[in-house]
Amino acid sequence: xxxxxxxxxxxxxxxxxxxxxxxxxxxxxxxxxxxxxxxxxxxxxxxxxxxxxxxxxxxxxxxxxxxxxxxxxxxxxxxxxxxxxxxxxxxxxxxxxxxxxxxxxxxxxxxxxxxxxxxxxxxxxxxxxxxxxxxx
Amino acid sequence: xxxxxxxxxxxxxxxxxxxxxxxxxxxxxxxxxxxxxxxxxxxxxxxxxxxxxxxxxxxxxxxxxxxxxxxxxxxxxxxxxxxxxxxxxxxxxxxxxxxxxxxxxxxxxxxxxxxxxxxxxxxxxxxxxxxxxxxx
DNA sequence: GGTGAAAATGAAAATCGTTTTCATTTAGCT
DNA sequence: AGCTAAATGAAAACGATTTTCATTTTCACC
Numbered sequence: 001x002x003x004x005x006x007x008x009x010x011x012x013x014x015x016x017x018x019x020x021x022x023x024x025x026x027x028x029x030x031x032x033x034x035x036x037x038x039x040x041x042x043x044x045x046x047x048x049x050x051x052x053x054x055x056x057x058x059x060x061x062x063x064x065x066x067x068x069x070x071x072x073x074x075x076x077x078x079x080x081x082x083x084x085x086x087x088x089x090x091x092x093x094x095x096x097x098x099x100x101x102x103x104x105x106x107x108x109x110x111x112x113x114x115x116x117x118x119x120x121x122x123x124x125x126x127x128x129x130x131x132x133x134x135x136x
Numbered sequence: 137x138x139x140x141x142x143x144x145x146x147x148x149x150x151x152x153x154x155x156x157x158x159x160x161x162x163x164x165x166x167x168x169x170x171x172x173x174x175x176x177x178x179x180x181x182x183x184x185x186x187x188x189x190x191x192x193x194x195x196x197x198x199x200x201x202x203x204x205x206x207x208x209x210x211x212x213x214x215x216x217x218x219x220x221x222x223x224x225x226x227x228x229x230x231x232x233x234x235x236x237x238x239x240x241x242x243x244x245x246x247x248x249x250x251x252x253x254x255x256x257x258x259x260x261x262x263x264x265x266x267x268x269x270x271x272x
Numbered sequence: 273g274g275t276g277a278a279a280a281t282g283a284a285a286a287t288c289g290t291t292t293t294c295a296t297t298t299a300g301c302t
Numbered sequence: 303a304g305c306t307a308a309a310t311g312a313a314a315a316c317g318a319t320t321t322t323c324a325t326t327t328t329c330a331c332c
Binding site for chain 4: 138140141170171172174175178179197
């Protein structure tokens with residue numbers, strides 16, 4: 001356990017939101033100026049590999065890292081301000097587990113994401129009306 | 137409506153799986169050798185913009201395009217062979233809609249993805265046991 | 273407390289999918 | 303047919319991710 005790794009791990013698990021490599025890089029850099037970008041990247045990958053986080057893409061080309069808790073949750077993703085709100089997915093996991101079984105899959109994880117606009121963005125009028133109701 | 141666009145649209149909507157730009161490019165190219173990559177890319181973006189498809193990322197860095205039907209569905213994604221199986225998500229949309237309302241979001245779409253291993257991959261033993269149960 | 277092998281780091285470069293640019297062609301309207 | 307806006311194709315630009323490699327550090331073992 002190098003001091004760099006310790007700092008990266010600590011910083012990551014203290015976050016209350018999904019960070020990108022750049023974001024975490026800036027954070028650890030404010031504490032230790034000498035840490036390299038690739039070290040941050042490699043350690044985030046490591047955290048994923050050992051199952052403590054997972055990569056999430058919200059469509060803007062930037063990979064973010066979502067700390068995995070024992071509490072199943074999904075994400076509400078605001079198309080306006082890019083805010084991410086987590087919600088409890090207890091009701092959904094059962095359905096998904098059943099679905100996996102029915103399709104002869106072993107379930108190793110899931111992602112549930114709802115895209116939309118939050119109240120603030122609706123109030124600000126930053127709602128792109130060209131967005132169509134979509135269904136995956 | 138240019139002939140290139142028509143070919144790209146037709147080809148895309150005939151597909152029964154999610155295609156990447158490269159895949160669709162190869163397909164239309166086997167019919168019209170002169171079509172450019174950027175034309176395929178632009179038309180896929182266009183299809184998304186008008187709400188007939190949506191981009192999906194399954195974590196391998198390649199964006200695929202999922203034709204939108206009126207039938208809500210989720211995806212079972214095999215970590216072994218990368219196969220994607222769709223499943224009906226009727227049971228889940230209600231929960232998600234309710235969740236959106238509770239969080240003051242207007243629901244514009246959703247994604248439900250289950251990662252795991254399909255029966256074939258389990259039989260072939262191509263199951264990476266380092267994969268941990270994960271929960272988003 | 274040394275010692276050596278394996279692992280981790282930092283800087284830079286490579287990679288590769290995506291996106292833009294721009295000159296040219298084409299479609300669609302009158 | 304003539305005009306304008308839109309679409310196309312080739313190439314270049316872009317940018318996040320990933321690899322390379324020389325150097326440093328950790329850690330197990332003596």
